[in-house]
Amino acid sequence: MKKHLLAAVAAAAVCATLPAFAQNVAIVNGKAVPKARVDLLASQIAKSGRPVTAEMNDQIKDEVIAREIFMQEAQKRGLDASDDFRSQMELARQTLLIRELFADYQKKNPVTDADIQAEYDKFAAANGGKEYRARHILVENEKQARDIIAGLKKGQKFEDVAKKQSKDPGSGANGGDLDWANAASYVPEFSQALIKLNKGQLTQEPVKTQFGWHVIRLDDVREAQLPKLEEVKPQIAQQLQQQKLAKFQQDLRTTAKVE
Template structure:
């Protein structure tokens, strides 16, 4: 009976010791290293966009143990008492606390679907209407532009002249091609002349802008091709979240009494 009681007592002590040991990743130089450090490191990596797979758990454990070894050595050398260390710790404390403040604000002030739709509708209104597939040739002088118009009328190819003479480095090499764009994408003088043209037409007189003299040709016209709201919803939500956060920060600055 006595042996049974002793065995039971030993088993109870062993069972009680298991959870306490399980709370530690290791014991380094007599100091326990809590297992939650592995969890914290994993969470930190996940926040940075590097989710931790089960295969990486061993690496994280090694990393946590290595940190404890290095930290103990630094403390042994008294580095945790230096002014530089204390200054860096204060900066780190501020950074973490500010990050938590902003995360808390964003959590409590999420962007709603209604806000996303309103922003998308605003975008659609500003970018709707017609799109133009235009080409242009940009030169410095009006006389040059008039001669080019005359040359095109005589049969020279607009694209060839653009490649040789256009001063616009972006479109010149592509035969003056400006790709699909709305009229609002261009300077007013350019867009006003362009929208008067129908498919295949070229300006009969040079168009002056801040960049020089343009000869414009419209190759095609279509209704603006806008992305569907669901396709751009994540980008709109992120933009609105940033705007909300910026407004929150500005409000805090305004309310603060700075002397």
């Protein structure tokens, strides 16, 4: 009878420890390492954008155990009581709390489809219309520009002259090619001269801007090729989210009483 009673007590004791042990991934120097730490680390990895695969589970578990070993040693040496450690912990606490504040704001103030559509419409209005494919030759003075115009009228090739004489390092090497662009992307003097040209036409007079003197040729004109909303929706959403967060931060600074 006594043997049966002892066996029952022992079995009950083992069963009582099983649930607690199941909540731990290891016992390090007599201290339990809870499974919650593994779950937390896995969650942080997932938040960073890395998928947590089945193959990573053992690695995460090993990392959690290693951290416990190192923390115990640091505590044994009294490092957790140092002023430097406490200062770093305070900075870390501030950083995490501020991060949570911003995340909470963004969660409660999301960018809507209507916001994105409105921003896209503004972009389309500002960049719609016509695009111009032009070439130019940039020189330092008016005489140089007039000589170039005269030479081009006599049959000199625009691209060759641009490569030799243009002081615009970007387009000069490409024969003066400025690629497709909205007229508004240029300085006003250049833009006004450009839109007056017909396809294939050369400016008859040099065009003066803050950069020097230009000889311009219009190669082609087309309707603006704007990206579709779906193609730029993620970028617009991110931009608007950043703008909303920046305004939130500025409003807090403005309304705070700082003495």
